[in-house]
Amino acid sequence: TQRSPDAVKAIFREIVRQVSGTDGREPSDLRVLAAVDFIRQRVHQPVTLAEVAGSAHLSPSRFRHLFVQETGMPLRTYVLWRRLLQVWVLLMQGENLSTAAHAAGFADSAHLSRTSRAMFGTPPSVLQMKGPLTTAARRTPGHWG
Template sequence: MRNCQVRYFKPEGLSGLELLSCPDVNYLFPPHFHDAYCIWLNSSGGERYRHSGNSSILQPGHFGIIAPGEVHENYACENDRRNLLTFYLAPSQLQSLAAQIRDVDSDDCEFRTDFYRDNEAYAGLIQLHQTLYHSDSKLEKETAFIELLALLISRHTAKTINSAKFGQETERVNKIIELFHEQIEEDFGLSELAQQFDCTPYHLIRFFKKAVGIAPHAYLVQMRLEKAKQLISEGDSLVDAALATGFADQSHLTRHFKNKFGVTPGIYRKQVLG
């Protein structure tokens, strides 16, 4: 089987940040989400994406931001051109730097999912990716990261929307997701969930999928993969990470992990831990 050229990297000294590079034109990232903000671009060509039921192309010279928890998929438009560069940024990092810049409590600061034509930021993201991968200077890496993130914050952040103003179904979706977070290893039953949230199983699937783009079980699997990835990057064994996140065994985790992230858990561990 042909090896996929997906590479993950955690820059030393910068918590809450992970990088991805993928020159593999044949690799399709299936419907998935991240716990972090996903800031991404294809510096060699166009990248087709699907989000919220819509399909479009991230054009050369543009970059995208996907908010945490929002389901999307993407793949290269052309068969011989791809240089996918991605930054996964923890919301806490965004809020911390926003507070420094504005000298206020910035818990309400967020990036919304959108796609941008911003030549300065686009070029800066490409340069930052290279700097974080190749520079030996902690000062250079930290400075480049803060300056570029400050630029994005000044141009492309918005205030958090209070979800309380949305309807009952949105509130139930949020509570289901919260329950998944709290009991991530639990083997939930659809009927029990529906009873707990005062609806039929069919209705639960319908309003959940309408809100987030995938069914509850698929969402829980994605959530478990995000948590397993975090545990592995912190040094947990693959077996422990699998059991802690509700997977039946290591092979079950490996199959899903490879499908989402493009590498096996073992390869990911070697990439980020050395």
């Protein structure tokens, strides 16, 4: 099922709220925070469980458990979520789908679209519409990414 543009914008607002730390959901374990930073810096390239676990100085099995405990989602889902967030910020700043997809580490816009539909039930192109969020994103580049 496809969501309305207003529903997608509401989802985006919630994501922005969570990423900005206003809901207190940010991980509290310093090792997971280090891993989140590692992922943010490499959102545009592939990352493996072993690499991310290494950035937190943990074994992959221990890291996997701790990451889910702290973030509420598996690493793979979190990485895709971060990439989608990066795409959405770029789209709202006026980038086209293909450029945004590549900048966030997707193989192409079709890969981006499949991932967006699988995770949120809507294509990323919905966020290319003009509106108050687009204006806000242009005023605060990088704030959410």
